[in-house]
Amino acid sequence: MASRTDVFDLVSLASEIPGSLPVTLLGSRFPNEKSIATQVAQALRFLDNPDEIPAGRIAAMIIFLRVAAAKQPFVKLAAGTIDLREVVPDRFAVLLERVISEPKPDTLAAHETALLQVCAGIIQHISEPHGISVREGLWLTWRLFQWLCLQLDTLDPDARREGMRRLASRAPKVEQMKEPMDRLDPFGFGRDRFDIRLAAVLHAFGVMEEVWPVIPGTTLHKISSRQLEENLIALASRAPEGASSKSELEWNAPGTIPDLALLALLRLKLSGFGDLPEETRRRHIEALPVAPDRNRPEENRLPEAIVNSLLLTTMAGDQITSEERQLIIKKLRDMEDSKTSRHWRWIVFTGLFARGEAVLEYELFTLFVEHAASFRIKVLIGLYLLSLASLAVDRFATTVDKLVDAFVDRGASPIPIALGLGQVCQHGTGEGLESARGKLRTLAKTKPFCDDDDVQELVRFLGLVDDGADG
Amino acid sequence: MAPMDERTVRIHVFASVKGGVGKSSLAIACAKLVVLAGRKPVLIDGDMMGTSIADGLKLCAPKVELTNEGNLKLLAPPTGEFYTLEETRRLRAKRRDGKRDVAQLPPVFLNDILDHFDDGFADGREVEIPRVDGLLWRHEQDDGVLYLPSSALRRDVAESLGWIRIHPDDRFDGWVHCLAWTLEALLSLRRDLTDIVIDLPPGTVGLTHQMLLLLSSLAAKKLPKGYPVWNTEAIHWRLNPFLVSSDDRNDLLPALEYIGQNKTRREISPLGLLVNRVRIGTDIDALKEISRDMLGPALGVLGIERDMKLVEEHRETLGAMFRKGDLVVDKKVEALSAILGVDERIS
Numbered sequence: 001m002a003s004r005t006d007v008f009d010l011v012s013l014a015s016e017i018p019g020s021l022p023v024t025l026l027g028s029r030f031p032n033e034k035s036i037a038t039q040v041a042q043a044l045r046f047l048d049n050p051d052e053i054p055a056g057r058i059a060a061m062i063i064f065l066r067v068a069a070a071k072q073p074f075v076k077l078a079a080g081t082i083d084l085r086e087v088v089p090d091r092f093a094v095l096l097e098r099v100i101s102e103p104k105p106d107t108l109a110a111h112e113t114a115l116l117q118v119c120a121g122i123i124q125h126i127s128e129p130h131g132i133s134v135r136e137g138l139w140l141t142w143r144l145f146q147w148l149c150l151q152l153d154t155l156d157p158d159a160r161r162e163g164m165r166r167l168a169s170r171a172p173k174v175e176q177m178k179e180p181m182d183r184l185d186p187f188g189f190g191r192d193r194f195d196i197r198l199a200a201v202l203h204a205f206g207v208m209e210e211v212w213p214v215i216p217g218t219t220l221h222k223i224s225s226r227q228l229e230e231n232l233i234a235l236a237s238r239a240p241e242g243a244s245s246k247s248e249l250e251w252n253a254p255g256t257i258p259d260l261a262l263l264a265l266l267r268l269k270l271s272g273f274g275d276l277p278e279e280t281r282r283r284h285i286e287a288l289p290v291a292p293d294r295n296r297p298e299e300n301r302l303p304e305a306i307v308n309s310l311l312l313t314t315m316a317g318d319q320i321t322s323e324e325r326q327l328i329i330k331k332l333r334d335m336e337d338s339k340t341s342r343h344w345r346w347i348v349f350t351g352l353f354a355r356g357e358a359v360l361e362y363e364l365f366t367l368f369v370e371h372a373a374s375f376r377i378k379v380l381i382g383l384y385l386l387s388l389a390s391l392a393v394d395r396f397a398t399t400v401d402k403l404v405d406a407f408v409d410r411g412a413s414p415i416p417i418a419l420g421l422g423q424v425c426q427h428g429t430g431e432g433l434e435s436a437r438g439k440l441r442t443l444a445k446t447k448p449f450c451d452d453d454d455v456q457e458l459v460r461f462l463g464l465v466d467d468g469a470d471g
Numbered sequence: 472m473a474p475m476d477e478r479t480v481r482i483h484v485f486a487s488v489k490g491g492v493g494k495s496s497l498a499i500a501c502a503k504l505v506v507l508a509g510r511k512p513v514l515i516d517g518d519m520m521g522t523s524i525a526d527g528l529k530l531c532a533p534k535v536e537l538t539n540e541g542n543l544k545l546l547a548p549p550t551g552e553f554y555t556l557e558e559t560r561r562l563r564a565k566r567r568d569g570k571r572d573v574a575q576l577p578p579v580f581l582n583d584i585l586d587h588f589d590d591g592f593a594d595g596r597e598v599e600i601p602r603v604d605g606l607l608w609r610h611e612q613d614d615g616v617l618y619l620p621s622s623a624l625r626r627d628v629a630e631s632l633g634w635i636r637i638h639p640d641d642r643f644d645g646w647v648h649c650l651a652w653t654l655e656a657l658l659s660l661r662r663d664l665t666d667i668v669i670d671l672p673p674g675t676v677g678l679t680h681q682m683l684l685l686l687s688s689l690a691a692k693k694l695p696k697g698y699p700v701w702n703t704e705a706i707h708w709r710l711n712p713f714l715v716s717s718d719d720r721n722d723l724l725p726a727l728e729y730i731g732q733n734k735t736r737r738e739i740s741p742l743g744l745l746v747n748r749v750r751i752g753t754d755i756d757a758l759k760e761i762s763r764d765m766l767g768p769a770l771g772v773l774g775i776e777r778d779m780k781l782v783e784e785h786r787e788t789l790g791a792m793f794r795k796g797d798l799v800v801d802k803k804v805e806a807l808s809a810i811l812g813v814d815e816r817i818s
Binding site: 083085089221222223224270378379382419420422423425426427453454455458461462463 | 731732734735736750751752753754756757758767768769770772773774775777
């Protein structure tokens with residue numbers, strides 16, 4: 001095996017299963033510039049003719065192109081140099097529309113589900129009477145399907161079409177199929193059941209924003225477009241598909257089309273939740289878990305990835321109505337008390353407090369003290385203090401003093417409080433601004449603030465000391 | 472001068488830390504969008520450091536009465552006529568090659584108007600208001616924008632640099648003082664004027680900062696003595712100032728610092744940060760994150776970048792404006808209207 005020159009091709013092929021598996025090979029896809037150009041040209045060709053490409057390969061190509069657009073955007077092709085950041089978003093949008101539509105007759109896309117079911121039947125048959133694990137069975141099914149696609153690709157077009165027709169006709173009828181045991185079990189596939197091609201593409205759109213490496217100091221580019229996002233919104237607004245099942249293979253994502261679309265939308269556009277119809281938003285808010293730290297199968301739980309994105313969106317979204325805000329507050333308060341629920345309350349309530357929900361003030365004080373050591377404290381405390389300066393300026397100075405004392409009592413650094421006051425100095429108005437400036441000036445002269453370089457830089461920048469301010 | 476009728480005047484100001492970031496292009500786009508909104512703008516080319524919008528755009532100079540010696544008569548009423556582009560080019564060349572002691576040859580530039588005021592203030596006499604309404608240029612296509620370009624000729628640039636001196640009130644320099652009176656002349660002679668678009672020189676110290684201070688004082692109705700009497704209710708000023716930056720770190724960091732410090736000191740009206748010519752699809756959240764990182768742990772939490780707006784590359788329109796001599800207002804340029812706040816009520 002080690003001496004074979006096609007090792008990369010073999011392993012790549014094996015990883016082309018819908019889900020997160022293609023991600024594991026990303027590193028080896030970027031050995032040199034020439035190789036990337038070849039792979040990009042091939043990936044673009046595949047995306048332009050998706051009906052003849054297996055779903056797993058399409059998903060792998062999406063993830064590859066997204067990472068390539070971030071790592072090496074300019075690619076020299078035969079037709080000239082292209083900028084992937086400009087080319088790829090439109091290709092993705094067209095691809096999604098193609099996959100949403102009914103596949104052309106007599107294409108691989110039209111027969112893919114049936115062929116996969118034939119493969120699943122074969123694996124099931126040869127593993128009897130002792131049987132094999134679900135995971136092994138699925139793995140062999142998908143590998144057999146990949147082998148089958150390779151064989152079909154060697155045939156001339158007419159023979160290929162005829163071969164696919166004949167094999168597909170041998171797929172078991174729905175009523176003859178066993179209940180699907182897994183999200184990636186072909187017995188559960190079908191355009192009116194779980195559309196694996198659409199699901200694979202949506203999954204890839206969701207996962208692609210998570211996998212490509214952050215390159216420090218570079219400006220990043222969204223690989224998205226209005227057309228793509230509008231289609232995702234439409235898909236995410238579809239009626240719920242019932243309970244979502246998981247997979248033994250590397251799926252690691254929601255198991256329904258609307259949830260997959262929502263996750264992809266939120267990853268591409270953080271404020272995308274607000275773009276959904278109000279009814280859909282409300283449904284998702286209602287589906288927030290009751291006991292986030294416990295696995296309660298009776299709950300129709302939203303996948304955690306969606307919950308996190310949804311809650312962050314709620315904090316940033318202008319489109320959320322007052323009624324929805326009240327519903328979110330109620331859902332979060334009704335959650336079983338746990339570390340996760342308090343963490344969510346802290347983040348979301350800070351955002352809602354900034355939008356005028358003054359009633360959250362005292363609850364937030366406690367939550368801030370509890371999360372004094374969190375890495376998010378630097379950003380959130382500024383938002384809290386800015387809101388406090390606006391909503392309760394008469395208590396501003398004393399609340400800051402109490403926060404400092406509470407942080408110190410808890411053994412946490414109170415420095416973030418001073419940095420948060422800086423935000424009030426920058427964005428505050430009127431009395432709140434003056435109060436923050438006075439408080440920061442005073443704090444900066446006391447320990448531990450007077451020994452902290454960041455605080456001293458801040459007060460100089462804000463002109464709160466007599467020397468060092470740049471005129 | 473007679474008191475003015477009550478009116479609202481929007482002032483859109485474009486400043487930058489460094490040159491070459493597309494500040495003039497955005498100022499021109501802004502003026503064109505004001506026309507599209509049904510209002511009347513004048514575009515003042517205050518970037519007097521060696522380039523001129525008159526050279527970049529196909530602008531025709533106004534015909535101005537001349538003295539027997541061939542000098543511009545700035546006090547003469549408007550002729551209502553314009554030179555052709557070719558005539559304007561020839562006059563520019565003649566002015567370029569004229570003897571240094573021959574002053575104020577056509578075509579007329581902003582420099583001549585400032586010079587007029589400067590000479591008068593220097594002599595300590597009451598300055599006669601020039602007929603600025605007859606000194607405004609127009610585009611070959613007559614696009615509805617009134618233009619007041621500066622001169623890119625070496626002799627004019629050298630002279631304008633000499634105006635940078637401290638005014639007796641210790642707040643604004645001579646250049647700014649003269650420009651303030653130019654604005655006064657414009658507003659009193661062109662009652663149809665609704666918007667003033669000013670393209671400032673690059674750099675946030677000196678002229679640009681002084682001009683922003685002046686405009687902020689104007690909006691706050693706190694002008695010092697010696698300035699036009701705008702401290703009345705006659706004009707409702709709507710100030711819309713921008714700092715234009717690229718997404719280069721050496722440009723963006725000082726831009727953020729300038730905006731942050733001035734917002735804190737509240738001497739000048741809050742500036743909008745426009746990051747220009749960014750690649751299509753640039754993620755604004757990523758750029759904000761980089762901004763916070765550049766500012767460091769102490770200042771990165773201040774949220775200075777909060778109101779940053781991105782202007783995507785417009786290679787076919789904004790980017791080609793000075794090659795083609797005009798800006799075609801296509802749908803993409805129209806979309807800038809919201810970013811530039813052309814239609815908003817601005818305070």
